[in-house]
Every structure is written in C-alpha cells, then in structure tokens.
C-alpha cells in the first residue's frame with residue numbers, strides 16, 4: 017500500500033478501514049530497514065499511528081508540522097513520498113535521519129536539538145496571522161522528554177498568553193527520554209494519563225487540553241486532532257504511546273527502548289565513552305565530593321557506571337543543558353566538584369551558563385564533552401565542532417583533548433583536580449591502541465620526530481593518530497617533520513609557542529570548526545610572541561557538514577592520514593618548509 021502513496025493527499029484519500037494495514041506495513045518496513053541502515057528505532061515505532069492520523073487531519077505543507085528534535089520523523093518521510101529513498105537513510109547523498117528542507121516541502125525544521133518546536137510553532141502562527149493566512153494550522157509534535165527542556169516552557173508562556181490561534185501541540189508521551197523521563201513534569205503527565213489530576217498544567221497556562229488519547233488508535237487520535245483543529249485555539253493533544261511499539265526487543269529494552277540502533281559492524285574495541293565512564297566511577301570512589309550531571313543522557317555519556325554505584329551523586333536533570341550547567345555552578349558553590357557530561361554539540365545550548373554562571377565565578381566544574389568532532393551520519397547539527405570555538409573565549413577555561421585511553425584518564429583527573437573550570441573533549445567511536453610519547457616539548461608529548469626544525473605538526477586529541485601515520489609517510493620521502501600532542505589545548509602552552517618558533521612551519525590539526533578553534537589559538541599565540549613562523553591549520557572549516565560517514569567526512573577535510581601528509585607536502589612545495 018505504501019508504494020502507491022505519493023504524498024499526504026493519498027493518505028487522506030485512503031478508506032479508514034485500510035489504515036491499520038498501512039500502519040502494519042510501515043512498522044514492518046521500519047523493523048526490517050532501520051537496523052540495516054542504523055538510526056532511530058524505538059521513537060519511530062512509537063509514532064506510526066500518530067503520524068498517519070496527523071497527515072489525515074492536517075494538510076501539509078499548507079498546515080505546518082514541526083517535529084521536535086526530528087528523530088521521530090521517519091514515518092512522516094514515508095508518508096510524504098520518500099519510501100524509495102528509505103534504504104539510503106543517513107548515508108552520504110541519501111535521506112537525512114532528520115527532517116530536511118532540501119528533501120521535502122513537508123520538512124520545516126532540521127536542527128535535532130530538542131525542545132524548539134513550540135517556539136517555531138509560536139513564530140509560524142504569528143507569521144501566518146500577520147500575512148493574512150490565520151487559518152493555516154501549525155502542529156508541534158513534542159515528546160515528553162523534549163518537554164522537559166526550558167525552551168518549551170518559555171514558548172508555552174507565550175502561546176498561553178495569546179491562545180486564539182490554530183496552534184496544536186501534539187504531546188507524544190511515552191514516558192521515556194532515553195531513560196524514563198524525570199522530574200515533576202513526568203509525575204504530572206503520569207497523573208494525567210491516569211486521569212488523576214483535576215486540571216492539566218497546560219490549561220492553567222491558558223491552552224486547551226484534549227486527552228489522554230491512545231496514540232496507537234488511529235481513529236481516536238484522528239478524532240482528537242480534528243477537534244483540536246476546529247477549536248481555533250492553542251491546544252495540547254496528549255497522546256499516550258509506547259516507545260518501540262510492535263517490536264518486543266524495543267518495547268522491553270530497559271536501557272532506552274532501542275532508541276537508536278547501529279548497522280552491524282566489525283567489533284572495534286572499547287569506546288572513548290566507556291573509558292570515561294569507568295574512570296569517572298573510579299574517581300568517584302576516591303573523592304566523595306565528585307558528583308555528575310547528565311541532560312537526559314545517562315547511558316550515552318557512560319554515566320550509568322557511576323550511577324550504579326552512587327545513585328545519589330548522579331543527577332539526570334532532563335533535556336536541560338542550561339539548567340545542568342548552572343546547577344553545576346550551584347553544586348560547586350556548595351562545596352562539591354560537579355562533572356557535567358554532555359555531547360559536545362549540546363554544550364552550544366549552555367554557552368552563557370558556562371561563561372557567566374561558572375567561569376565568571378571561577379568555579380571548579382569539569383565538562384566532559386563526548387562526541388567532540390565529526391559524528392557524521394546524524395548530520396550537521398550533531399557534529400561537535402563548535403565547543404573549542406565557544407570555550408576559547410571563556411576566561412579561565414582550560415580544555416584538554418586526549419589522544420588515547422591513558423591520556424583520557426589522566427586528563428579527567430587533572431580537570432577534576434583543577435580549582436577552576438576545565439573541559440575534556442573526545443570524539444565518537446573506539447579509542448584505539450595507546451600511542452606512546454617519545455619525548456617532550458614543554459607540556460606537549462612528542463609522538464614522532466624525523467629531523468628537527470622543519471614542520472611541526474601540532475595534533476589535537478585523537479587527530480594525533482593520523483598525524484603520526486602521516487609523519488611516517490613523510491619520513492619515507494625524507495621530509496623533516498615532528499608531531500606533538502599538546503594534551504591541554506587551551507590555553508596554548510607558552511613553552512610550545514617558544515619551541516614552535518624554532519620550526520619553519522607549524523601545522524595544527526583539529527576536529528573543530530576553523531574559526532576560533534585550536535589552530536586559531538596557536539596562530540594568535542605565535543603572533544603575539546612575535547614569532548614569524550608560517551602557520552597552517554587543518555580543521556572542519558566553517559560550513560555545516562552534510563550527513564555522511566565519519567571517516568568520509570574526516571577524509572573530505574584532510575583530517576585523515578593522506579590529508580595531513582598532503583598538507584605538509586604542499587607546504588614543502590610552496591617553500592614554507594625545506595623538503
């Protein structure tokens with residue numbers, strides 16, 4: 017049946033009696049296809065019926081549908097003419113794993129950072145009214161997890177303050193973020209589900225409330241949405257769903273209902289995350305003042321190891337990075353040493369809190385930035401490529417990047433021992449074998465040396481591995497090249513700057529945007545010292561990266577062995593460094 021659907025108008029034309037079979041077909045397709053391509057599994061299985069009902073009641077794209085976070089939009093893709101591309105999901109040139117404006121006029125928001133849909137919807141309804149199209153409905157589909165984010169409540173405050181407009185919030189309540197959703201909001205939603213609350217918080221804020229509705233009953237959801245649309249008033253439709261619905265392995269998965277699955281891959285060893293998680297638990301055993309925070313990502317950040325031993329010392333604050341950072345500031349003021357564990361991309365959210373609430377007070381807070389650098393298949397918004405640029409402007413902030421597991425363990429301990437703010441950033445994936453030092457320059461480890469005074473490759477964190485391999489290639493052609501790993505990237509070590517002045521070329525290598533990254537910091541430090549050494553940097557540049565495999569993106573930005581060797585050779589051709 018799906019094959020014959022070219023768009024939502026075909027979904028609307030189907031007889032109601034065909035819809036359960038359509039739902040079944042979509043669910044089977046998800047179960048067969050997503051484990052192969054990798055992607056968000058549990059969340060999409062949970063919204064099959066809800067998405068069918070949405071496209072029956074609302075006329076996308078005239079009515080605007082905004083998916084909060086966007087990880088649950090696969091069914092929407094299938095119903096808006098993209099079934100044929102589905103096997104290419106998340107691969108280079110294939111379908112994006114999130115809504116994508118380039119893919120379809122039915123996709124509006126592609127940012128993947130949670131809790132924004134209600135604000136987009138607030139803006140869209142105001143725009144439609146001012147442009148003389150007040151009957152265009154706007155639907156924001158938001159999970160109970162995303163609803164724990166502060167932006168949702170800023171939006172509800174505004175929506176409830178001006179509720180006479182066709183704005184429909186579809187609350188997809190499955191009781192889960194990755195883990196069960198936390199806090200008093202989760203408690204309130206449970207009360208509403210059991211019909212145990214006299215009034216919903218949404219009504220108290222000025223919106224209408226419909227539900228709870230069984231989110232797997234297409235007719236019931238459709239009826240509720242129809243009613244919501246006809247109100248012409250801001251309304252929350254509370255749909256109760258089961259994350260992973262229809263796949264017992266997902267429904268029963270305690271960790272996260274198979275939130276995301278990866279395609280089968282050759283076993284590649286321990287991840288950076290696992291090394292971090294074990295070491296942090298070890299530190300916690302030694303220091304009772306160490307506590308940890310996660311923004312709804314206990315397992316993905318490896319914190320479950322710490323939490324299993326010391327449940328009172330790990331705080332899941334919901335999808336609330338800003339709150340997490342300022343809570344950490346409070347914990348530090350209260351005499352503890354908090355460790356904030358987030359994916360690097362989500363630290364963007366909390367820049368002001370890092371700057372003003374932590375750094376201005378010079379508080380001892382450690383930031384652990386997982387997935388720093390290219391993440392790849394999750395697309396532009398998931399790459400951790402801005403943290404060095406953001407943290408580089410924060411006075412007093414120190415940032416480390418480990419090249420291997422021993423360095424990660426050591427830097428975590430150094431960060432926690434530091435009396436002010438510090439961050440440790442590391443990429444996605446396996447940590448790889450240890451990479452020993454053969455010498456020192458200042459605080460930096462020398463990892464390879466062929467000659468002296470030619471090219472100095474300063475490799476940040478995990479880039480060191482490719483830099484060492486590139487140096488081996490260059491050495492074969494007789495090029496004078498030294499590779500160092502500074503360990504702590506920011507502030508730039510003055511001893512490294514002095515030593516760098518003795519080379520003909522400094523080539524920095526980092527997985528961060530070019531602007532304001534490590535290379536910029538090295539260049540500025542050299543310039544300030546009066547050095548005239550030539551400086552080049554290899555980075556991720558300053559554009560948003562398309563979704564693709566991590567290795568392919570690294571290669572495209574010269575961050576692989578061949579790319580680093582090429583950059584050094586190019587410098588030699590240009591006479592910057594003697595060959």
Ligand SMILES: Cc1ncc(C[n+]2csc(CCOP(=O)(O)OP(=O)(O)O)c2C)c(N)n1
Nearest residue numbers: 059128129130159160161162192193194312
């Ligand atoms: C700002 C931000 N922090 C963290 C995440 C990581 N994240 C992706 S999905 C998710 C859970 C979402 O839960 P919910 O909104 O209830 O949707 P569900 O997957 O349960 O359908 C989290 C924490 C994110 N996308 N954005």
